[in-house]
Amino acid sequence: MNKNEYKSPIKDKPMRQAGQSLREAKQTLLDENVMPCFIIGSVCFILMLIDWVRYFFKWYPHPAYVTVLFVGMLLFSIYKLKPLRKTGKNLSLGEEGEQAVGQMLEEKLRPGGYQIFHDIQADAFNVDHFVVGPTGLFCIETKTHRKPGRGKPEVVFDGETIRVNGFTPDRDPVAQVKAEAKWMADLIEKSTGKHFPVQPILVYPGWYVAMPNPIPTVWALNELGAVSFISKARTTLSPEDVALIVFHLKRYVVNTDKERVRSLSHVSGSSL
Numbered sequence: 001m002n003k004n005e006y007k008s009p010i011k012d013k014p015m016r017q018a019g020q021s022l023r024e025a026k027q028t029l030l031d032e033n034v035m036p037c038f039i040i041g042s043v044c045f046i047l048m049l050i051d052w053v054r055y056f057f058k059w060y061p062h063p064a065y066v067t068v069l070f071v072g073m074l075l076f077s078i079y080k081l082k083p084l085r086k087t088g089k090n091l092s093l094g095e096e097g098e099q100a101v102g103q104m105l106e107e108k109l110r111p112g113g114y115q116i117f118h119d120i121q122a123d124a125f126n127v128d129h130f131v132v133g134p135t136g137l138f139c140i141e142t143k144t145h146r147k148p149g150r151g152k153p154e155v156v157f158d159g160e161t162i163r164v165n166g167f168t169p170d171r172d173p174v175a176q177v178k179a180e181a182k183w184m185a186d187l188i189e190k191s192t193g194k195h196f197p198v199q200p201i202l203v204y205p206g207w208y209v210a211m212p213n214p215i216p217t218v219w220a221l222n223e224l225g226a227v228s229f230i231s232k233a234r235t236t237l238s239p240e241d242v243a244l245i246v247f248h249l250k251r252y253v254v255n256t257d258k259e260r261v262r263s264l265s266h267v268s269g270s271s272l
Helices: 020-057 063-112 173-192 223-232 239-271
Strands: 115-121 126-133 136-142 154-157 162-164 198-203 208-210 219-221
Touching (some): 020 063, 063 115, 063 126, 063 136, 063 223, 115 239, 126 173, 126 239, 136 173, 136 223, 173 198, 198 223, 219 223
Parallel strands (some): 136 198, 154 208, 198 219
Antiparallel strands (some): 115 126, 154 162
């Protein structure tokens, strides 16, 4: 099948997120002001360096020097930037999927007394979504894959192995979400002093997901199935436990963000 026949599984674009205008303004500031100055300065530095080399070695001006430099830089740029196009597209697709799932969770679950946390940062990974509510705790890992334009593509989960349209992912998503759920359970137990089970869920937005095994340890669903599963789960959390967990998670998120900002500020200050 031609790769151009593949499409995004997200039908409706997610709504704008909190602070998105500020993020876009910062990116525009970088793209339109900082980067041009950096590029112009770099070009001027290179031209200055060429003239000084000419001066010391008594070389006569010749367009071949700058031409060789330009061709070399052009080939190097093509070599470095070409792979980034695919990476950028995959990052955009993943971001779109996480926003769509996050928006669905917010719209469908928050009115029912659920609290949803997004993009919880750990040392070497992040938790896409974490739901706290009267039916329990749920750790959600979003996997966004392009769908072929033809046929009836589906995700099949037998309780142990995931197959996306017949292919097994390179990185095991089941082991990944299990590890994330355990980390969240340990984090909550450490901060609250109480142990709460955490249900890991893999979400494939926009896909049909089949599960031959009716009671797996990990559930694989699409975004609508995830909302339904969470709403009907049988675990019961008291309002006091929900409030306790939410309080400690909010404190963790705020403190983690402060530490990241402080760390980035320290690195920036050290480099000056």
